[in-house]
Amino acid sequence: MLLLLAEAISALAFIEDVRCKFPAIRSPRHDCQRKMEDLSFIPDILSGPLDVYRNTASFNWKRLKLSLEGDLELLKLKYKIWHILERDPLFAHNQVTPSVEEQKRITQLQLKKINEYKFVTKEIFNSSYSKRTRAIMTINEAVQSLNPSVSVKMAIGIYLFSNALLSLGTERHHKFYEATILNREILASFALTEIAHGSDARLMRTTATYDATRREFVVHTPDFEAAKCWVGNLGRTCTHTLLFAQLIMPDGTNHGLHGFVVPIRDPDTLETYPGLVVGDMGEKIGVNGIDNGFIMFNQYRIPRENLLNRAADVTEEGQYVSSFSDPSKILGAALENLSAGRIGIMQESCHSLASAVSIAVRYAATRTQFGEQDNEIPLIEYDLHQWRLFGYVAAAVVFRIYIERFAQVYLNIVEKSHMGENVDNLSEAVSEIHAMVSCSKPLLTWTTMEAAQQCREACGGHGYLKSANLGDIRSNHEPTVTYEGDNNVLQQQAGNWLLRQYEAARGGANLDSPLNTVAFLRNHTTIAKISFTATNTAQLKTTQFIMSTYKWLICYLLKQTYEKYEALLAKGLTKFQAKNKSQVYRWRNLTKAYSEYLALMFTLESIEKKEETLQPVLKKLFTLYGLWSLDRHLVELYQGGYCVGEEPARLLREAVMELCGDLKSEVVSVVDALAPTDFVLNSVLAKSDGRLYQNLQKALVGHPGTFSRASWWRQVVPSAKL
Amino acid sequence: MLLLLAEAISALAFIEDVRCKFPAIRSPRHDCQRKMEDLSFIPDILSGPLDVYRNTASFNWKRLKLSLEGDLELLKLKYKIWHILERDPLFAHNQVTPSVEEQKRITQLQLKKINEYKFVTKEIFNSSYSKRTRAIMTINEAVQSLNPSVSVKMAIGIYLFSNALLSLGTERHHKFYEATILNREILASFALTEIAHGSDARLMRTTATYDATRREFVVHTPDFEAAKCWVGNLGRTCTHTLLFAQLIMPDGTNHGLHGFVVPIRDPDTLETYPGLVVGDMGEKIGVNGIDNGFIMFNQYRIPRENLLNRAADVTEEGQYVSSFSDPSKILGAALENLSAGRIGIMQESCHSLASAVSIAVRYAATRTQFGEQDNEIPLIEYDLHQWRLFGYVAAAVVFRIYIERFAQVYLNIVEKSHMGENVDNLSEAVSEIHAMVSCSKPLLTWTTMEAAQQCREACGGHGYLKSANLGDIRSNHEPTVTYEGDNNVLQQQAGNWLLRQYEAARGGANLDSPLNTVAFLRNHTTIAKISFTATNTAQLKTTQFIMSTYKWLICYLLKQTYEKYEALLAKGLTKFQAKNKSQVYRWRNLTKAYSEYLALMFTLESIEKKEETLQPVLKKLFTLYGLWSLDRHLVELYQGGYCVGEEPARLLREAVMELCGDLKSEVVSVVDALAPTDFVLNSVLAKSDGRLYQNLQKALVGHPGTFSRASWWRQVVPSAKL
Ligand SMILES: Cc1cc2nc3c(=O)[nH]c(=O)nc-3n(C[C@H](O)[C@H](O)[C@H](O)COP(=O)(O)OP(=O)(O)OC[C@H]3O[C@@H](n4cnc5c(N)ncnc54)[C@H](O)[C@@H]3O)c2cc1C
């Protein structure tokens, strides 16, 4: 949906007008300063069956955990939250999924309780923008891992709304801001999607028509197809919504989508106001704690002041005026709206991915199958099993480092623009960041989906138990591939930007890449000439090989995509048609390769600054992720002539298998660093004590009613008789 | 689990002793006899928005439906069942998922009701083995599409058990057979898997020790790790179980796994008997209507006669005697146990796959997004969307034809051996069929998993509604990749057989392939020399290209796998180790390619006999499936030198896209032929009338409590205040 906001905002058309210079990206804090922080707040792990594979690790898992978190205070905050919630009965796990309605009730109560815990302290609240936001993101992640529904409700209901007020609204909306973020009197929702329009916001049909006589907007839904839908918090709980509707002037002129604050429910009674028909969407595949709703407006009136008027306003008399003042601020704000939600989704993905692989790896290390009596073989010893899982473990680490670093870079830019600092090349940076986010969100969310499935299968039948938690992880994660911009549609946006850069590089013009993610395109002709020359796997297991192969691949796919696109244009197709006809095998693969390259590039920079003891394992994980991902691009590597003959594929795949073998001794400790506490991970198959069957026994035996005769026995007896 | 049965039975060691000749496979009935059957029992489809894409089809969808079903009477039976159940309130769909316990209750009641409907008429019951079995399979499929839990309960509780009695038991077990299949006094379960042992049955630890003094077996579970678990029907309902336990003689000798009939519950009260601790497994990711259970036996006594003693018996005095009489009968029976369950799973997969693509394709044809107002573009027009979906549509058709034909061949063989006919090469045929099933079940179940996910995503946010039905299709289908033999383990078995054939071919020995599926291996050296020579896509869109490329691919992968395996053996690894180290990229890819080849080979033979009007569309679907699948093997095609340079991948992929484009005009009618009735399909997004938004409106508005204020509003008001 935010994709649509992106389009809505870019339709404001000022973005292209701002041209300034963008500073070199600040390098991240070194964390190799060797002073050993006190990590005793991280609970120790009980000795047990997993020791065999823990004792072989080359590093201390707590230090890796800190390093992956990137910030001691934030890690402490996370553990504090987990510790508190573990002791609160309201956050106890359910052995049996409660009814959909009950999930909504519990989730709303949890939301209220989290507010009461005041995890966002005054100190956090008053700290710098980037510090505050990172803390809020951490809280969000900590809560998400316990109940994804509650974190989504919080993100939409409080943060998305209040940020939107700041970025799209003006002083007159401050009262809403305070009521939301400070007094929590408002619980908001975000109403963009309509029944018949999702990815394409342009054609949405809800209208807000100005009535100059009463100085009000009249909001109206022409028919069911134009009902706003999927709106989180709307079904049962929100008091206000941030509505996107076509702004129509009294003379009928349509000025396009604008944002409005619209009251929905009386905060004291939760009764919806007359003029609204508000329904709950009913049961979904997952996140059933969220009350997604739909709404139809029947000539519903709101004050003129409720238009978010930072970019454009309607005067009392009914004059439409756009206000292009302070463009850099608006831009930064726009950027934030575009990307913050998606960065949040990527962080949540990292957590879901980490949880899934932690469960499967711990299971693999404690579950044996085949071999001899008294000497059965742990699954983790099988090449096939390593190959099925370790690539995802590597991805979990690489993504986490990537997003941590990327969020930093991003928040610094937004902060500067908030503070009115002159950010060089702001508009170019905004576009580049948008491209990066638009391809990275698909990469992270899809990889996590795949991983969740593979991990479930790797746990065999026991993985199919609800109490394994792999089913819920997947179902709750699943909508992230669709919301905040459908992945397939988002990738197209990243591709647009890449093609523009490629065109510039071909024409010898400057690249608009202040973050330097495609700086190498300047040398695209030289890069196109390199090819696979390695003669052993050692030569492949290098950052040099991985990064240069990716560069070649991106240049090749850009060329392929560009030529196809141009050829179609030459045939007389419109840009839109030509784009559609060059997605498959081209645009799609291109943006995928670019997103993997980004993850690798950012991770590499970070790893080099990590403490020494962690470097070997991090480099192995980096290398595995790189080669494992390149393996999936082998067709293009062959097609483009980078690889020729039998050797390249054989060596590349051999290198992947060698790395898997190498990582066997590390991987259990790696997941110790990735996993949350046992309570949060909530999987009967993967408690950190490694007592697989004792834990399973406790869960099965303790399941409510497990040993009782069915209460309905009389209805089915005589049993199944003909 | 049946995988394990396979191993258990093959441990009986008689299989290798039977050598006889196997007859050429009977060719299937031609259905191109042009006499037009009356298909008016298939309800017509209402005219509506889907007409645009229906009117362009080259064929009549009802005739395609008949052709895919393969049998008029069976198709009628299916519609009869659907018609009856649609009118029975017990089978009404739930808008909200009932509690897990309630699902079990409803499912058991449904099972009882299905028995009462007597869909298996006397006539069916008394017909030939293969006719009866096909009818039962059809009933199973018809019921599965409404509630997969009930069909699994029925399959395990009645058919698997009674078949096992016939094949593993003797006359003295006839009373159990009658009580199950005729009188329905027994509802059975199948207890093989233990907490700590699944794929590896050999090391299972439940014991049945013979007590000669009382002429009883004493069944005992040494500890929780040896508890039988996951046993369907055991949790709440079964009266008996078919138990696999280590048979121990009074002197302590262990004769390995044997089957026993063990009473579990009093049929009149559903109370479990003393000496048993029976629990329900609790909530699972899906199929929650099945009461999977676990059980621990505490020195539990059963009569000596309850040993299934066809292959071996224990005399009253405590003598272990194996009975190798009538080997061909036992073999045929073994075959049936091995494969019948998996063939059933494949048929169910076909149905789930067909349902998933039907939903996504109808949605794609009615949902528009982007374009101009009043001229928005249906999703089905996007190349990317076609590519995401049409390969799976083609798979749905190919798999259906493949399995229909394969089931025929299989049932004919079993029938002959049942009737004591001398079946040539029976033992070789058993092995070949086992190999075919062992790689086809993974192919079909995994493809269906992928398809369900892709279809959900292709329906965007609305696909995430429970009422879209894509979530339930996936969750219920999901355990099929694990049960009746974990897919990854199963593939290894197919690989074993393939390697044996390859070795024979290399050594110039005869192939043991009476079904001729690898006859081409005789020419493996010639085949290895062919390569990609096409210069345009037309040359690729031929059965010739597809089949010969597959032959090359299989030979190449066999060579790769064989050489790796031999090299590892030469290094001193055991067979088991060498096998494990040649799975990834080799064994796995090999068995995948072989399974696709099988599907194509069987389908091709069938298509050629279909009525003429259907041939063009069937050939297009065949071709798309072939090329779309080959696309995923391009790396090996390049690696092995079959493809060189830019052209092959470009042409192959261009051909795929052309076929997608071509199929746009057919695909809506194809899914009309694949889809069950609207009631059975049960998706708000895909009613055959194509009235997408009207149906969605009805569903959303009609959802219970959709417009009510939350009953728990007082608990959360004041709303979310800090
Ligand atoms: C759990 C959940 C919560 C949500 N919360 C909110 C919320 O709070 N507020 C809100 O406003 N919305 C919300 N949404 C809606 C969400 O933003 C939309 O689902 C999303 O924007 C995608 O739009 P759509 O569902 O209409 O899909 P569509 O745009 O209809 O797309 C359907 C399919 O068509 C494909 N497709 C579309 N266009 C093209 C093209 N040009 N080329 C190729 N393929 C194309 C897509 O890839 C997709 O697979 C939520 C959705 C879910 C599932």
Ligand SMILES: Cc1cc2nc3c(=O)[nH]c(=O)nc-3n(C[C@H](O)[C@H](O)[C@H](O)COP(=O)(O)OP(=O)(O)OC[C@H]3O[C@@H](n4cnc5c(N)ncnc54)[C@H](O)[C@@H]3O)c2cc1C
């Ligand atoms: C819904 C459901 C219903 C069931 N119903 C029944 C029933 O009625 N009766 C019954 O007896 N059982 C039943 N089962 C159990 C089922 O048969 C087993 O789950 C199945 O046989 C797999 O065994 P496992 O779960 O022990 O997995 P494991 O054998 O422990 O395998 C776990 C993982 O390890 C991998 N693996 C194992 N061995 C190897 C190897 N050598 N090389 C590489 N990888 C390996 C597998 O691929 C898998 O991913 C049911 C299961 C489910 C989920």
